[in-house]
Amino acid sequence: MGSRTLIIVASAHWPTKHLFKTGRPSRTDPPSTRPGPSSAATSSLSTLPFTAPPGAPFAATWSKTCFAPAESRSFLSYVIQDTHEYKKNTVRVLKNARFAVFCILLSMCFGVPMSDEEIEKVDDILKKVLVTLLPRIDDFLPMFGMLFFNQRKRVMEVRRAQIQTILPLIERRRSMIQNLGSDESAPSFAYIDTLFDLKLEGRKSSTPSDEELVTLCSEFLDGGTDTTSTAIEWGIGRLIQQPECQSKLFEEIKSTVGDRKVNEKDIEKMEYLNAFTKELLRKHPPTYFLLTHAVTRPTTLAGYDVPEHTNVEFFSAGISDDSTVWVDPMEFNPDRFLSDKEDADITGVKGVKMMPFGVGRRICPCLGLGTTHISLMIARMVQEFDWSAPPNVRTLDFSEKLEFSSQW
Numbered sequence: 001m002g003s004r005t006l007i008i009v010a011s012a013h014w015p016t017k018h019l020f021k022t023g024r025p026s027r028t029d030p031p032s033t034r035p036g037p038s039s040a041a042t043s044s045l046s047t048l049p050f051t052a053p054p055g056a057p058f059a060a061t062w063s064k065t066c067f068a069p070a071e072s073r074s075f076l077s078y079v080i081q082d083t084h085e086y087k088k089n090t091v092r093v094l095k096n097a098r099f100a101v102f103c104i105l106l107s108m109c110f111g112v113p114m115s116d117e118e119i120e121k122v123d124d125i126l127k128k129v130l131v132t133l134l135p136r137i138d139d140f141l142p143m144f145g146m147l148f149f150n151q152r153k154r155v156m157e158v159r160r161a162q163i164q165t166i167l168p169l170i171e172r173r174r175s176m177i178q179n180l181g182s183d184e185s186a187p188s189f190a191y192i193d194t195l196f197d198l199k200l201e202g203r204k205s206s207t208p209s210d211e212e213l214v215t216l217c218s219e220f221l222d223g224g225t226d227t228t229s230t231a232i233e234w235g236i237g238r239l240i241q242q243p244e245c246q247s248k249l250f251e252e253i254k255s256t257v258g259d260r261k262v263n264e265k266d267i268e269k270m271e272y273l274n275a276f277t278k279e280l281l282r283k284h285p286p287t288y289f290l291l292t293h294a295v296t297r298p299t300t301l302a303g304y305d306v307p308e309h310t311n312v313e314f315f316s317a318g319i320s321d322d323s324t325v326w327v328d329p330m331e332f333n334p335d336r337f338l339s340d341k342e343d344a345d346i347t348g349v350k351g352v353k354m355m356p357f358g359v360g361r362r363i364c365p366c367l368g369l370g371t372t373h374i375s376l377m378i379a380r381m382v383q384e385f386d387w388s389a390p391p392n393v394r395t396l397d398f399s400e401k402l403e404f405s406s407q408w
């Protein structure tokens with residue numbers, strides 16, 4: 001297998017220069033360690049073979065869809081209506097927030113009406129995809145590949161089921177847009193519409209195949225579900241632990257919208273809510289590491305020579321906790337962003353002090369969508385309920401663990 005150089009950037013001082021000024025290390029997919037059939041099957045589950053080229057060819061497509069959260073509003077009442085009573089007066093925040101976010105993204109992705117049964121089927125298969133992709137020892141030591149024959153078989157089965165479940169939705173939307181106008185309830189725009197005729201330079205067949213469409217839609221759904229819902233759960237936890245934050249937020253909502261429901265236009269006017277969401281993403285970035293970046297040309301970093309193909313991981317949580325750039329970084333304090341006490345450009349253009357969405361040209365294309373969903377759902381949840389810990393719990397456990405929210 002040989003060796004691989006890996007650099008972890010955990011200080012706020014390095015990302016700006018290297019993600020903006022030199023453009024290196026850029027995010028291109030690092031070479032796969034997975035050999036043979038396992039490699040083909042697992043990579044097709046999660047990413048397209050052509051997601052890598054520098055310049056992010058999908059950026060425009062993503063932005064078009066993701067910065068226009070038009071369909072989201074009607075779904076937000078879901079969180080309120082569908083917070084099942086798990087134990088008396090106890091709400092499972094993560095489970096419900098995750099499913100609500102998933103439904104929003106499903107609608108944005110396919111733009112077709114779906115029965116509850118269909119929604120659950122897609123949810124189920126995408127959960128299976130995530131679990132099937134968890135790292136295995138043969139990812140790192142391919143010599144053990146033969147020992148994982150059954151797991152490889154399982155990967156192929158899950159891939160087949162993923163195609164069988166998602167392709168019919170794609171086909172339904174395809175025929176819907178061919179007869180647009182015949183169904184007045186059909187949304188005029190869905191993410192998948194932007195992919196049907198996507199032209200990709202340097203490929204024999206220039207538009208994505210059906211299987212690639214399945215993969216791209218799965219990425220859309222996977223990329224936004226865990227991240228957004230995890231942030232919402234941390235947010236509700238913080239509101240419970242720091243009731244003064246909950247009171248301030250509630251007062252701001254009341255003074256901004258009175259008795260009507262908060263909508264996404266209101267968010268712009270709500271300074272405290274925006275500060276709360278920003279602090280949430282600083283203190284609890286949903287992904288601790290960005291996606292792996294790789295060096296495309298030899299460069300230098302912090303005075304060290306870095307060879308081509310080096311993997312570079314950005315430790316987002318470490319950057320947010322850097323005491324050389326933040327006052328009391330371990331404290332959760334939304335007020336730090338009020339009255340220009342401290343500031344941070346979340347896009348990283350003016351400098352990097354936090355990077356929950358990454359920065360530079362491979363920044364999360366749904367930064368706007370993600371923050372809107374977090375702010376709006378938290379605001380609606382606070383508007384509707386007074387959040388507190390269950391009666392038998394004195395203090396909330398804020399220790400962290402690594403897992404997909406879909407495991408709940």
Ligand code: HEM
Pocket residue numbers: 027051056066105219220221223224225227228231285286287289290291292355356357358359362363364365366367369370371374
């Ligand atoms: C709080 C919400 C979110 C957070 C914290 C987040 C975070 C991230 C991060 C850290 C990256 C990697 C950036 C890099 O490696 O430089 C990323 C990429 C990505 N995100 Fe998000 N994300 C969020 C919401 C969403 C949503 C709602 C979607 C889609 C509906 C989405 C889709 C994607 C995709 C497709 C990529 C890969 C882009 C590429 O390959 O260039 N994300 N996100």
